[in-house]
Amino acid sequence: xxxxxxxxxxxxxxxxxxxxxxxxxxxxxxxxxxxxxxxxxxxxxxxxxxxxxxxxxxxxxxxxxxxxxxxxxxxxxxxxxxxxxxxxxxxxxxxxxxxxxxxxxxxxxxxxxxxxxxxxxxxxxxxxxxxxxxxxxxxxxxxxxxxxxxxxxxxxxxxxxxxxxxxxxxxxxxxxxxxxxxxxxxxxxxxxxxxx
Amino acid sequence: xxxxxxxxxxxxxxxxxxxxxxxxxxxxxxxxxxxxxxxxxxxxxxxxxxxxxxxxxxxxxxxxxxxxxxxxxxxxxxxxxxxxxxxxxxxxxxxxxxxxxxxxxxxxxxxxxxxxxxxxxxxxxxxxxxxxxxxxxxxxxxxxxxxxxxxxxxxxxxxxxxxxxxxxxx
Numbered sequence: 305x306x307x308x309x310x311x312x313x314x315x316x317x318x319x320x321x322x323x324x325x326x327x328x329x330x331x332x333x334x335x336x337x338x339x340x341x342x343x344x345x346x347x348x349x350x351x352x353x354x355x356x357x358x359x360x361x362x363x364x365x366x367x368x369x370x371x372x373x374x375x376x377x378x379x380x381x382x383x384x385x386x387x388x389x390x391x392x393x394x395x396x397x398x399x400x401x402x403x404x405x406x407x408x409x410x411x412x413x414x415x416x417x418x419x420x421x422x423x424x425x426x427x428x429x430x431x432x433x434x435x436x437x438x439x440x441x442x443x444x445x446x447x448x449x450x451x452x453x454x455x456x457x458x459x460x461x462x463x464x465x466x467x468x469x470x471x472x473x474x475x476x477x478x479x480x481x482x483x484x485x486x487x488x489x490x491x492x493x494x495x496x497x498x499x500x
Numbered sequence: 501x502x503x504x505x506x507x508x509x510x511x512x513x514x515x516x517x518x519x520x521x522x523x524x525x526x527x528x529x530x531x532x533x534x535x536x537x538x539x540x541x542x543x544x545x546x547x548x549x550x551x552x553x554x555x556x557x558x559x560x561x562x563x564x565x566x567x568x569x570x571x572x573x574x575x576x577x578x579x580x581x582x583x584x585x586x587x588x589x590x591x592x593x594x595x596x597x598x599x600x601x602x603x604x605x606x607x608x609x610x611x612x613x614x615x616x617x618x619x620x621x622x623x624x625x626x627x628x629x630x631x632x633x634x635x636x637x638x639x640x641x642x643x644x645x646x647x648x649x650x651x652x653x654x655x656x657x658x659x660x661x662x663x664x665x666x667x668x669x670x
Contacts, residue, residue, distance in 0.1 A: 325568055332564050332567055333560075340557035341552070341557075354563065357563055358566050361567040366574075439548060439552060458548055479506040479509040479510065480506060482509045483506070486509075486512070486541060496547070497544045497547060
């Protein structure tokens with residue numbers, strides 16, 4: 305996000321705080337894809353991820369007055385989305401009825417504006433959809449706790465401390481979960497990255 | 501960092517300082533194998549980040565409308581809370597007092613305005629029955645009121661859109 309976009313976001317945030325829902329609508333549009341992705345990767349269920357995304361923005365609206373701006377809006381929303389997803393995971397554990405999406409519910413659009421426009425990489429010789437499916441399947445084999453830390457570290461790029469604050473555990477636990485989750489992913493996807 | 505897993509994670513992420521890194525690597529049974537594994541993880545991480553970038557979510561505008569609808573649903577709750585606060589003035593006690601006051605006013609008005617001592621004309625059943633019996637139109641109604649003191653009578657005719665020329669009330 306460049307300085308112009310940040311200024312625009314700050315303006316939208318200020319207007320949202322005064323109760324202007326049209327400004328908040330634009331903030332939703334700016335952040336909805338990422339919020340949805342975080343929820344989807346943790347939950348692996350399209351419907352639940354949509355519910356969590358909706359819940360995230362409603363919670364954010366209610367708490368706008370308490371958002372002090374010490375963290376970015378993005379990481380604040382990520383934290384809310386992760387907590388909401390973890391709540392769903394806990395409810396699932398007490399009422400195990402959820403069916404996971406066998407195939408990811410969305411395909412990446414190579415031409416989408418969020419896809420990095422970079423020169424072709426060796427990995428692009430592999431079928432993108434296949435790689436994505438393999439990643440989704442491998443993430444699905446992780447426990448909910450391990451998947452949450454992998455998503456927050458490797459996709460959301462949060463620090464250990466931010467992850468610990470978000471999922472509510474110690475720094476050491478975060479690092480330990482990352483160790484085992486990474487090992488498991490490496491074991492399952494070895495054939496994939498050995499082609500690189 | 502208390503155990504191997506934590507130190508290894510920090511080493512893999514480059515979060516150890518120079519001294520910590522040297523000490524950690526010196527303690528590894530096979531440093532070359534660990535470095536090869538770190539290189540492999542770097543490849544996998546790159547692929548992961550490259551592949552799992554946020555894609556436009558499905559039904560994105562639907563999400564916006566759902567969120568805004570939920571927000572608007574909450575707004576009336578806030579207003580109704582204000583209404584409850586506003587309604588606080590009309591407490592049960594005050595309503596009871598207001599009701600008693602209105603009843604007292606109504607009683608006073610009826611005392612002043614309604615004439616007593618036979619002031620109101622009373623309906624004469626006899627005259628009404630005579631008019632009904634004499635009229636040929638069954639829809640025609642007639643009421644007769646006797647004036648106070650028997651000095652006269654008022655005849656009240658209903659449903660008479662017109663009185664035909666041949667209609668006679670005797």
